[in-house]
Amino acid sequence: MTTTAERLRCDAARNRERVLAAALELYREHGPAFTVEEVATRAGVGIGTIYRRFPTKSALLDELARPYFERLLTTARAAQAHPAPAERLETFIRAMAEQHAVDGIRSGRLWDTTVARPLRDEYIRAVEGILADARAGGRVRADVNPHDVGVIIWTVSALIDATDRAVAEIWRRYLDLVLDGLRPGGDQPLTTRPITSADWESLVASGPVLRLGT
Amino acid sequence: MTTTAERLRCDAARNRERVLAAALELYREHGPAFTVEEVATRAGVGIGTIYRRFPTKSALLDELARPYFERLLTTARAAQAHPAPAERLETFIRAMAEQHAVDGIRSGRLWDTTVARPLRDEYIRAVEGILADARAGGRVRADVNPHDVGVIIWTVSALIDATDRAVAEIWRRYLDLVLDGLRPGGDQPLTTRPITSADWESLVASGPVLRLGT
Amino acid sequence: MTTTAERLRCDAARNRERVLAAALELYREHGPAFTVEEVATRAGVGIGTIYRRFPTKSALLDELARPYFERLLTTARAAQAHPAPAERLETFIRAMAEQHAVDGIRSGRLWDTTVARPLRDEYIRAVEGILADARAGGRVRADVNPHDVGVIIWTVSALIDATDRAVAEIWRRYLDLVLDGLRPGGDQPLTTRPITSADWESLVASGPVLRLGT
Amino acid sequence: MTTTAERLRCDAARNRERVLAAALELYREHGPAFTVEEVATRAGVGIGTIYRRFPTKSALLDELARPYFERLLTTARAAQAHPAPAERLETFIRAMAEQHAVDGIRSGRLWDTTVARPLRDEYIRAVEGILADARAGGRVRADVNPHDVGVIIWTVSALIDATDRAVAEIWRRYLDLVLDGLRPGGDQPLTTRPITSADWESLVASGPVLRLGT
DNA sequence: CATGAATGAGTCTTCATTCAT
DNA sequence: CATGAATGAAGACTCATTCAT
Numbered sequence A, B, C, D: 001m002t003t004t005a006e007r008l009r010c011d012a013a014r015n016r017e018r019v020l021a022a023a024l025e026l027y028r029e030h031g032p033a034f035t036v037e038e039v040a041t042r043a044g045v046g047i048g049t050i051y052r053r054f055p056t057k058s059a060l061l062d063e064l065a066r067p068y069f070e071r072l073l074t075t076a077r078a079a080q081a082h083p084a085p086a087e088r089l090e091t092f093i094r095a096m097a098e099q100h101a102v103d104g105i106r107s108g109r110l111w112d113t114t115v116a117r118p119l120r121d122e123y124i125r126a127v128e129g130i131l132a133d134a135r136a137g138g139r140v141r142a143d144v145n146p147h148d149v150g151v152i153i154w155t156v157s158a159l160i161d162a163t164d165r166a167v168a169e170i171w172r173r174y175l176d177l178v179l180d181g182l183r184p185g186g187d188q189p190l191t192t193r194p195i196t197s198a199d200w201e202s203l204v205a206s207g208p209v210l211r212l213g214t
Numbered sequence E: 001c002a003t004g005a006a007t008g009a010g011t012c013t014t015c016a017t018t019c020a021t
Numbered sequence F: 001c002a003t004g005a006a007t008g009a010a011g012a013c014t015c016a017t018t019c020a021t
Helices: A002-030 A036-043 A047-053 A057-080 A085-103 A116-136 A146-163 A170-182 A197-205 B002-030 B036-043 B047-053 B057-080 B085-103 B116-136 B146-163 B170-182 B197-205 C002-030 C036-043 C047-053 C057-080 C085-103 C116-136 C146-163 C170-182 C197-205 D002-030 D036-043 D047-053 D057-080 D085-103 D116-136 D146-163 D170-182 D197-205
Strands: none
Touching (some): A036 A047, A146 B146, B002 B036, B057 B085, B057 B116, B085 B116, C085 C116, C085 C146, C116 C146, C146 C170, C146 D146, C146 D170, D002 D047, D036 D057, D085 D116, D146 D170
């Protein structure tokens, strides 16, 4: 009995993984422009099986986003652990971009996914700490705040999405420029009011950028 | 006679404009995810009328892109005419972003549209001149080339698309940082090889980013 | 006044001819699978002009059939005038096939067209005379009647339609065989009852074969 | 298990048959001028069900053609097995016509359908054997070849299509004449060069005659 | 009268989702 | 539980015909 039940659970879990793996593959290849039936075929399961696990195609895509964000979070934690606090900010931003590039999820600006919500808080807190370290070390201009960092990472991610497949690595030049701009150096002040938490929430909640599928 | 002929063309032209206006509205609201029938309804014409002027939904979207690029080109020419050559580069980049923000075409990275093709050449040439001016005036670091400028503008446009509706003006902070990075100042060298013309062509030709419709 | 009126009538007549010529061309090229708009373009007139002359696309096609039948009738009359009465039947059948082949109206089994109706009577009468001549000369088996001749011509026409474009002239072998079968020679009797006038009417009126367009 | 699996397949198969039956009915009634939706309605299924089995309306029509050709082939094989070799040719031609008449597929000159392709070879080979038998028995004139037989059957089929619904059996008179012409008897030689294999291919491949749908 | 712009019903096809087996 | 068959609401596009200019 137990065995049977476990077997079932086991099979179910494996199926779930297969479906997610197939969906991820397809997402990497085509963005959200793939069919649920294609996922089923590639996963080697029936279409009904997918709908048993995921109520909706959109829910399936959400589930794709979760590990992506977990990997990002791991990256963020690693940067926090960097021995030289002053280096943490650049290390962090570069590592995030690198991770995004490696991850292969293109057109994957998935931050407003339901699953991303809980992760975002930890993420923001991490950024706050890292930025404070950089500031203490005099490695960042005074007028940027954690949300600026979020926007930078977001933008570079979009650039990676847009270009990495066509011309790999190009985004690095761009990232270099931005990091250069981040460093202190008697530069002209930023021309717009600081980004607030509320702004950030609005951004993340705003439909168009983040819409999945269709 | 002339009057009659023109009247006809007049009405037809007005309908054409109505269709384009409706399509633009819908594009601003939903990106390319709108129905030809919606366009017809909003324009107050039959569906056949749309297909009389535009052989395809995709052609209609192309036509949407055309004035957008023409406005960008006008902006570029204006920047070239700026009295102080050294100022031209920053003026140019800011003006392009501004124009894009004002234009309201969101998710509108339309550079690979058929209609954009002929405009691109003039655009690139303008950038070359402007960059040379800035370099002569010592206002830009030595290791950036015209294609870097193209990528910058492209990226900022994407950022505007993504954020301007949710939190207006935020993109300006980002742009400030990048412009700061563009200025000379003994900064760290760029970590990746320069972008070539061929890279640029690949970028622009790469389907996924720029594909309209579907 | 008169001049103007005549000019008008003249222009109108010429337009009518142009439309018919364009339609015929298109019919030869594509069968009935062409657009009214294509006719207008090729004729160099507006679409409204066509609808002024011909109430319907189908009526236009009918009008195409008229000269075709008139040519056939001329052919029939010529055969009647052949000096050797006994030769008239084969001459007639061959000439009809030839005329059909030359005419170039493919998939043009137009016998049930409204315009063909009045011509059919004269046609049948001609066949009757010709057949009587052949019979008097002992050049045709006794058990065929005028309607058999009609069916033969009809069938060969269909064969021409089907094959002449792909492999010209092949239909002649076939026609030879049939003519051979028509000649007297102690052959096996025909296995089916003679075709009556009523049969002929049914045939000609039967939809599927003759349907134009769509 | 097996039962379940087969049940599924069973129902699906039944639906498939229903769809084919409905399509055949409609084809008999209207030729290819019917709607996929009509098929669905008449078959009592959703439109999607049709598209699950047949990727295209054209593929559905192909599938209609398949059994038709298989029946023809069976007929051909039966004629080859006729005890008296000399009789085989006429038996064959008559049987083919008969089968076509009974089959009820009107306007069904479907020989260039994809599904017909593989059957054609066997068909031609059968005709060759049968013709040789007839020639050995002195029952056919010397100057006809297998392709002539093909053209004869094709033409008679067209005649059946055109007339059988309006006046049943009339085609038999015609067929009698042609068979008469096929027999030897010191008749006039055929006036055109023999039909070659290449001719036959051209014929079959020539679009206009055989094109299904639209 | 001529023109060609406008119309919109009708066609094929796709795909997320439900449901019988 | 798994399967994959069934569903049907859209969506893009065509074309005969009408009608304003």
